[in-house]
Amino acid sequence: MDLNHLVFYYLALGMTIPGILAVISRNPVHAVLWVLVLILHQALLLYTLGSEFLTAIQIIVYAGAVLVLFLFIVYMINLRLEERWKVFVRRSGIGLILIFIFVFLLFKTISVFLALVPAFKPKLPYDLAQASNLVWIARYLFTHYLLQFELIGVILLIVVLGAVFILKKLQEVKNDSF
Amino acid sequence: MVGLNLNVGAFFLELILLVTGLFFFLVDRFISRKSYAFWICLLLCIFSGFIILFIPFGEFTKAFRNDFYSATLKFLLIFGFFFVVILAKEYLVTFRALEYGEFYGLLIFSLFGSFIMLSSQDFLTLFLGLELTSIPIYFLIATNFLYQRRSIEGAIKYFIVGALGSLFFILALGIFYYLSGSLYFDIILTKVAQGDRREEFLAGIVFLLVGFSIKLSLVPFHMWAPDAYEASPVPVTAYLAGFIKFAVLSALIKVLIIAFSPIKDDVGQLLLWVALLSILVGSVLAIIQENLIRLLAYSSIAHMGYALLGLVSGEYVGYGFSIFYGFVYLFMTLGLFSVIIYLYRYNRNILEISNLAGLAKELPLFSFMALIFLFSLAGIPPTAGFMAKFYVFVVLIKGGFLISAVLGLLFSVIGAYPYLRILKVIYMDRPSVSFNRGAFSFLTYLALYISAFLVILLGIYPQPAIEFIQRTLYLYLTFQFLHF
Known part of the structure; x- marks a missing residue:
């Protein structure tokens, strides 16, 4: 061992x-x-x-x-x-x-997957000898997948803005003793 | 090395929408006259309607492409959004606590999401667009708790069901990625066209369709719809019922065309029972509803069933008719909701159907408008609802689904009852409550008349609209599959 x-x-x-x-x-x-x-x-x-x-x-x-x-x-x-x-x-x-x-x-699933494992060789689109995984992922994220990355940012921004909006309204209700 | 080559021109319209939405959130506290947001929104709609004619076709990154299909659908969506904004204004005049720039800002974010969805070239962008379309709506539903405490419940219900739908969607994404090694539509298309692993792709498509049908509120996944519709402010209900469903339906059609066209017949088979069940359940449950909004929620379930019938036979013509159905449904809904908002502003109890009794004696014009839209929803001849149903059933019968078409027609007879019952209450019952006649702005009359005009026009002379949509599809297909 x-x-x-x-x-x-x-x-x-x-x-x-x-x-x-x-x-x-x-x-x-x-x-x-x-x-x-x-x-x-x-x-x-x-x-x-x-x-x-x-x-x-x-x-x-x-x-x-x-x-x-x-x-x-x-x-x-x-x-x-x-x-x-x-x-x-x-x-x-x-x-x-x-x-x-x-x-x-x-x-059951594990047995199926074990049969698949030898055939499943992920082919990386980049060379690990040049730079590490992390570097390559960053490069892809900011070039190839730029739009998706930015869109996730927009989604998070909208969630924050919406939450602030709702909380502002909630405070108004409390003040008015609805 | 991966390169970056951005073509910002293709993304211009979306950038404008994003910036406008953020602008509302930024400056709203400093402006006390809140109607500025409405006018900016209206200008934005007109401006984008024009600019969409000049925006170059092409890719922003590989994941986003402005093409024939997306440009046409975006134009139609902006057309609908224009009326949604007018309805929102008309509603917020009375319900002042909601009148903030943020209300319009969230609507614009949702529009932005639907544009992303229509232009996406891979499943990840499509998924993000779908989320962007619905996330602002969760907030808009929840804001209504100022007037209706249980609207929080509706918002949370919609949110949880929507999150579940996203889960299924991502599962489908995982399966597609495993099968083809990519999420781009064109690469998946080549893998599907090779023909082996057809069943595995269909298994992925089942999960994909679950995700889509939660957004479209098709039958096994429809229970959120009445609660969410009842909870939201009325213009947001119109937006949910007409606009979002039209956008999601066109995105589904786009996916079927450019990613799964070799197996679209099988997908049609998958959709057949869902569509028929949606029609049946939506029609039957609409009969027992006493609340107008809940009734319209069930009717929207049924109408999405009709729209899906166009996809069953797997013909491209049918896809065009589905889009036509979605468009007609959008305008029927918007017209009916503008009548409802007019009545709701002066009488909060109007949403119970029995309170509509004798409306025709008091407000003949609005009753007549309601008659047009309800006839159209029921599918009675001189209106667009009839033509849309007619085309869908013609494609179904030509595709050889005779029994399904007969069943659909039978269900549509059941489905006509709830609308005709409203009309009976409006026209034949003795008045029980008095209606106040109030001021109504010019723009809302515009929305009402244009919707009614479109519904009548498309019912009498649908040829140009049909040809427009079919030609768009044809050109799109030609460009898309030119290299095959």
Whole structure:
């Protein structure tokens, strides 16, 4: 067993155990923090596969933005009811059945994909010897996919503007005691 | 090395729209007379209607191309948008709390999105355009909570269902990328034309159609429509019902033409039952509605079903008739909504159908206009609704779908009942509430008369419009497939 395998097994364990812990921990804050551990390991796994861009995205978007949002929501709404054991395991029968179905489907899909893997060789349109993945992605993003990139920016801008507009209206309603 | 070669001229119109929309958000706080936004919008419509005739055809990047089809459809959309803006103004005169530049700004952003959608040359841009078209509308629906608390519910419903639709759309994108290694329409077309992997492409198309039919509110995915329509301000409802559906329908037709034309017959087969079910469910559920807006929501479901019937046979002629149907439906809706807005401004309870009783005695002109538009929606001969339905069914029968055509005609008989019931209430019932006659601006009369004129004209003499659309399609196809 060489170092590669060792790292892979460590990362796989580091993703599986926090995943299980996230599901079975009754405190929602703990669950979210376990998911954070999971995501960091996932990012490292992507790095070992040679996709440093996805690593960066994983950490910035998931660990940085999405989980903070989750934590925010967990603090904002009251989840005390969910923490009681009776409520927590009430529908476990249905859950177990669903888990079996999903595991079955998962193995089916994996077997199909494993048959495809030798045939599937992604052909990169660029040369990795010249520059790294990240550099090439940046170059493509700002030349070839410029319009799409800018459009995503416009969408985000519109969402922010619309949200501010709605909040302004909401404040007016509060002032007028509608 | 990847190069960058931008042809900004082809993107000029979209840039103007974007800048105008941002301008409203920037300066609105400093201007106290809020009607400036309306006039700028109107000028923008006229200006873009002219400038679209001079904008060069060509690519901005590879993903965006201004061509024959997109230019024609953009012209028709601007024509519709002009009337939407007038309706919005007429509504906001009474509902002052919504009268802000941002209201028009969000509408313009949505128009911008639909233009992107029509000019897109790859699925990613198409998807972004689709999102840009609907995201401003979520906000516009939600702003109505000033007058109607439950409009937040409608907005969230529309948002969640729309997000689900985007999910399916992206799934389809993933499948296409896996099958062809690209998201550009032309590359996918060559892969489809090779003929192997037909089934896999069809599986992707199913997901694509789910995404589209959520935006078009076709039957298995129609439940958001009545709630969202009821929740939104009335001009936004008109925009949702007529404009967005026309834009999305033309984008769907474009995708079918330039990415999947070798398997368009199979796609038609996929659409057949969706279209028939939409007609049936929309017509039957419209019967029991007491609220005018909910009734129109169900009728829009049914009408999108009719428009899809043109795509079933997989003939390019049918595609042209579908576009014609969308255009006619846009103007029927806009006309009817301008009548509704007139009544709604002076009586907030008017949206219940029973309150319309005896309208003909009080307001004969507006009742007559309502009669024209409702006849057109029901598909009764001297109006455009009849001609549009007629052409769609002719193509269906010529394509050999006789039983489906008979079923569609039977459903359209059911579908005529709700409209005729409104007319019965308007013309034959005893008046229950009094109607105030109020001032109505010149521009709204313009919108009303032009819509009515178009509906009558296209019903009596549809030849030039049909030929215009068919010739556009023909020229587009010629240029598109010249190299084959």
